[in-house]
Amino acid sequence: MKKLFYNISKLYGTNHRGTFKSGAEMQQLNVVDNAWILVENGIIAAIGNAEAEMPSEVMERVDLSGAEVLPGFVDSHTHIVFAAPRHEEFAMRLAGASYEEIAANGGGILNSARKLQAMSEDELYEQAEARLKLMLAHGTTTVEIKSGYGLTVDAELKILRVVKRLKQHYTCIIKSTFLGAHAFPVEYKNNQQGYIDLIINEMLPVIVQEQLADHIDVFCDKGFFTVEQTAQILTEASKYGIPAKIHANELGLTGGVQVAVEHEAWSADHLEHCEENEIAAFKHGFSQNYGGTMPVGLPGTSYFLGIPYAPTKRFMENGLPVALATDFNPGSSPLCSLQTIWALACTQMKMMPVEAFHAITCNAARALRLENEVGSLAVGMRADFVVTKTKEAIKGIPYFMGQNHIEATFVLGERI
Ligand code: NIG
Ligand code: FE
Secondary structure (H helix, E strand, O other): OEEEEEEEEEEEOOOOOOOOOEHHHHHOOOEEEEEEEEEEOOEEEEEEOOHHHOOOOOOEEEEEEEEEEEEOEEEOOOOOOOOOOOHHHHHHHHOOOOHHHHHHOOOOHHHHHHHHHOOOHHHHHHHHHHHHHHHHHOOEEEEEEEOOOOOOHHHHHHHHHHHHHHHHHOOOEEEEEEEEEOOOOHHHOOOHHHHHHHHHHHHHHHHHHOOOOOEEEEEEOOOOEOHHHHHHHHHHHHHOOOOEEEEEOOOOOOOHHHHHHHOOOOEEEEOOOOOHHHHHHHHHHHOOOOOOOEEEEOHHHHHHHOOOOOOHHHHHHOOOEOEEOOOOEOOOEOOOOHHHHHHHHHHHHOOOHHHHHHHOOHHHHHHOOOOOOOOOOOOOOEOOEEEEOOOOHHHHHHHOOOOOOEEEEEEOOEEO
8 A cells, every 4th residue: 555645845854764863963853845755554665855756656645735744753751541630739739738748648649549449441441542642633653651550450450451452442653661660559658568579479470471561660769669679670570571761860869860771771751850970870871782771851740840850951962862751640740742842841941942853753762762663754664744734843833832733643654
């Protein structure tokens, strides 16, 4: 099945297959003017820019009427399987309580877990599906989804089965991450090792058996999991060959980045608290054979909780790559759109529009080690792309914040 998309005024992100960009490279934009894309069985077969070269054989042809086209956005960090918003905590925080105080009093993640445990798998599926559709409509075509609002064997498995069903029903790439180590349940408050044993002995083996997780995650931070506890869990997961993606340094300088790099994690996410030692650890990671740990900033969390933004500019000045994600969740970032993240990255983190564009496309793909499939538009990669009528889209999308600039989303060359 061949399909030709033509009359594209600008085609952005036409990097070589497998590209991710570090430091100053993040400023370099590849764009083809007056472009066309030939898609064969969902994969890009050719890209061109002169009418004369346009394939002329009879095939399905789609006139994009002079619109601009970008790679589908990649959201490498979300928690979209949850039961309910936390409006009451929002009000408490607005009245002055901190995220950590609310969590220490049994709110936060534990609040979400109580609600999720009581909800059926079908209802969770419906809600998560609605959120996924919203994300697709906002241009996201690859999504990572974490568990972590279950915190019991049954409830963690329930979440991961919901994600498995989404994978079966949707053509976009969905990746699952087991985050049983998101918080200590109340009954393990004085027996933390007991909960870690539950994760290692009761949850992980079933998850591996049922192939429910592509990665493992731990909330390694002040008041949550220590570096030693994180190391213990990651060591067990590595015996099954499950790669790590870590929540690190949201609340303090607790060694999360260092333990992520030591365990060859694919990414360390949050990073609101990062100093020279953390930057040095990331640099060390990229000098190693495993391919480095991608720093992932989550500006939606900083915005919603009123905490510092990850110093992504400093990462880039140090020659590091940077990715950005929504962290879509009910507690710290109820944000579905990577377009909003793009805008926040510019206004709050002072990233240039083009740098932030790479952070939500090719570099985000790298955070999932999917840069050979998505994140750039090149021959051999998936025809996952978005169409916008916004002129000069790389500058225009983060500038006109709060609108949905996406006219159409294509996955494997099909409009969804
Ligand atoms: O990434 N930081 C840990 N986990 C989530 C939010 C958890 C919550 O408050 O529900 C995050 O921000
Ligand atoms: Fe998160």
